[in-house]
Amino acid sequence: MTKIGTSLSAREMSEPMAATESPPVLETIGISKAFPGVKALEAIDLKLYPGVVTALVGENGAGKSTLVKILTGVYAPDAGRILLNGTEIVIRDAQAAFHQGITATHQETVLFDDLTVTENIFIGHQITGRFGMLDWKAMRARVKTILAELEVELDPDMRLRDLAIAQKHLVAIARALSVDAKIVIMDEPTAALSYKEVEELYTIVAKLKREGKAILFISHKFEEIFRIADTYVVFRDGRAVGAGVVSEVTPAKLIALMVGRTVDHVFPKVQVPRGESVFAAEGLSHPTEFADISFNLHRGEILGFYGLVGSGRTEVMHALFGITAPSTGVLKLDGKPIRVSRPADAVAAGIVYVPEERQRQGVVLALPVFQNITLPSLDRITRGGFLDLAREFDLARRYAGRLDLRAASLSQEVGTLSGGNQQKVVIGKWLATEPRVIILDEPTKGIDVGSKAAVHAFMGELVAQGLAVIMVSSELPEILGMSDRVIVMREGRIAGVFERAGLTAESLVAAATGNVAAEAA
Amino acid sequence: MRWNRDLLFAAIVIVIVAGVGLIRPSFVWPRNLIGLFNDTSILMMLALAQTAVILTKCIDLSVAANIALTGVLVSIVNAAHPELPIPLLMLLAAGIGLLLGAFNGAMVWLVGIPSIVVTLGTLSIYRGLAFRASGGTSIVGHQMSPAFIAVPRAELLGLPMMSWFAMLLIAVFAFMLRGTRTGRAFYAAGGNPTAAVYSGINVGRTQFIAFCTAGAVAGFCGYLWASRFSIANVDMASGFELDVIASCVIGGVSISGGIGTVAGAVLGAIFFGVVRNALPVIYVSPFWQLAISGVAILGAVIINAGRERQTGRLILKEAAAS
């Protein structure tokens, strides 16, 4: 086994495990995969053992999901071998992976909204009876057994569209268990789950482990890695850069491996005197999503919105920005009521929104950087009614520069930029409109550590210039580090308002979960 | 929920039939209703075939041109060799149709051209070929063998053959869409193509199969059309592709893929048949037919849009409870 540069071989690192446990059920040797312009995976060696939870850790773009797709037959590797119980196998497609006992719950829940629970669990590997006829009765019975084993109450005939997100995740897990799986891969299964649902998932993982399944658990939340994983593998830039036993490692060590240097992330909180009230909501209510939302936002303030996933924060932001209409309530800018019935109204009033789903809501992937930046400001770069390309490039250049955008040129398609740089384009697009209130919804979700720090630093700069900022975040450190004031939401209502002084993780989590004794922090 | 929609639609169709029956009792005589069903058979079969294609998030604009080309070709074969048995000609028609459908499907699957573009092209090509094959003339009844023309008119147990064909095809599609992997793959490939790949379903190949199915059905209908009307020429079934798609749309087949039932498509076609047959009976000018179809299509899609609107997450407890 040769060492390439600084990369450590996972195989080598997990050798101590092999000595104490049974032989690996799945082994990859030298798996590589390249996409045009990117080496996604390079010579990956990985071993999975029965009854062992292996955490696969790495930043976005480190190659974790690519490995999952190779193991589940969605991509074919360019090079390397995969051994199942010591025998080399070729995973032709997703069905082949299934039949070989490799199952996965994917990052995006890839399910069918218009099909039933039963069908979602069995699609692609349905039980058939005579003449290749589908045996719905057998499938429904099997689904009932699986759901009972998971201790989940779900009607097998419900359409997926009518289920909550957490329930959909359970269907994805049930799907993974619908065959005699030997290897279960979970790709960031807790990303969209609430605190309580995460606990239920941990119980399921523990159960699978007892049953002797090999589990590959992909995550970048350290608390869960340390809670449920036995061994770990760290990916960086498509290589395995470290592996070992979880009990022998520290979070700091893992972070260092992940980013390739020691990072001591300090939030660049800028203290700005709180100015007059700029933007206020009074008694905002929606028939089904939220109720009685009132707050005041001041000049120079960062107002954090914390809460569990699905507590209604994004829905409130959409109402502030005019995407969904609240049924009652008033919005005020500088004390005067304003009407925001569509995003264009909000933008005209100086209220802008950096959305949570960046690729779907934030950027137009196929258009170049400069056209994305100028999209909301097109009226300001016209001359005699026609677009003035020189002015357009001036505007784009100015804001790309201000945000330190890393792009080969302003005409590069946004889709070819990294997540962090795409986020800079979104922020740049809004700054070019010279807004007064900027709403950031999960501003650092899924972006690399470097861009994260840049976004945080930039938020400080904005408030120093007199902007007012609302920041929705599910990351406690971010909320604690950046906010002047925090509003906590629970089940569509405001569950508490906290000033920066005396802000603690415990009190926020307690308010968010409704638990007096919160242990999640 | 889909099933409810079909029941509701069936009730509407029955109410219309009963309403016309009140004005003109002869309309609801069994003989007349059988005739109505028989008249609608071809539209029904094509609507089923189109449903398979639309389920996979594609569309086939070339079915009517396919009818023209296969209709002309089997009629030519029949005129030249009247001794060939009719079942063989039926197989030939379905086979030619299958090839035409397979070409559409291959362009979609292997080359990756959007189906609307491919079938817009083959719509012209197939009809143009029908012209070339027929030499611009019509093959008429007396050139066809008596057996060729007799099939759709023959009766079995009091029902015309064409109705039997339609019922057989309804049964086959009901079984295929509900009870086979291929049928379920149609729903999966159209409902969520990404998820289909993750489930080991080859989306392109599934679409290819749907196009082949549609082509074979259209080809078979090409034979039926030629024999029923005792004429085959380039203008056969001109513009019929839009009636077929309209039947699917009225029947609740979602043009975005993944949603639709056999019952819906069949009812959509029957609705057209009822409107067409009822107008003269109640002394309304047949010129109203097209406008009524238009209103029905718009009404159906607007009602569907209301039913399928995305609801929010229902965060508030009282909202989730209700």
Place this chain on the structure above:
Amino acid sequence: MTDNRLAARLIPDRIGGRSAWWKRWETILIGVAVGMFLFNSLASPFFLNPWNLSDATFNFTEKAIIAFAMALLIIAGEIDLSVASIIAIASTAMGAAASAGVGPAVLVVVGLAVGLVAGAFNGFIVTRFQIPSIVVTIGTMSLFRGIAYVVLGDQVYRSYPPGFAYFGQGYVWWVISFEFALFLVLAAVFAVVLHLTVFGRQIYAIGNNPVASQFSGVRVNRVRFILFMLTGLTSGIAAILLTSRIGSTRPTIATGFELEVVTMVVLGGVNILGGSGTIAGVLIAAFVMGLVTFGFGLLNVPGIVMSIFIGSLLIAVIALPIVAGRIVAQWRAT
């Protein structure tokens, strides 16, 4: 706001200039058009006669005028299959008005107004109920032509005032017909709107990602609504030209135009899935289709056989670059 960190790092506007001209769709199309032209000139001695060429323009100008608006609509991710039916309903309305004895100017207003209203109806249904436009316009395609049938039945309107003939039969200068002149002017207008205005930029943004466009403050539904009105309006214009040219109105007028218009747009390099395309491409595609029709007509090839050629061309020009790209990629990989 002050720019205290102006241009921390300069990013070039472009690298390597615009994409190479010989890779552009328009170049391929011009090649096809020139090929057609040469072939026709060699095949028929009558082809290079200016009056013959002028006559040839009539078989595509009406469709092409709709195609310009349709191109904008398709780039924005929508489609309108009801354009031929809008011609039918507008022509019927003009016929009814002419029977009532109004003059050419009023007829033009009637044609334009009916087109605009029909387009607005499409736009209203699509934006108000959020239904895919292909379904909506299949419905209105039946409805609009159905109304023409209800009004006309098997009757024909023929009594158009003498001055009305100018729009479809008159000449602006020498061999330049009014239709052809209008076609060129509208090409320029649509090119400017699509490529040089805020509205045009918003069309591309919506076609690529309607959600992100809405989240960027673009009034997506308003743009869509205006585009449907524009398509209706150009259909109204086509109705005026066509009615004036043939001098009569039947409910079957312009049957099948919708598919020819869409073919022209797609042949012009507009992505049927939205997001890209140019007016120049559509303009050249219009000429290509006109040259094919005219050339084959001179060679006494029946119209229906031309459709084989047009259909094959449509598939071939889209398939060839894809297939060629794959072959090149394979060749490079080995």
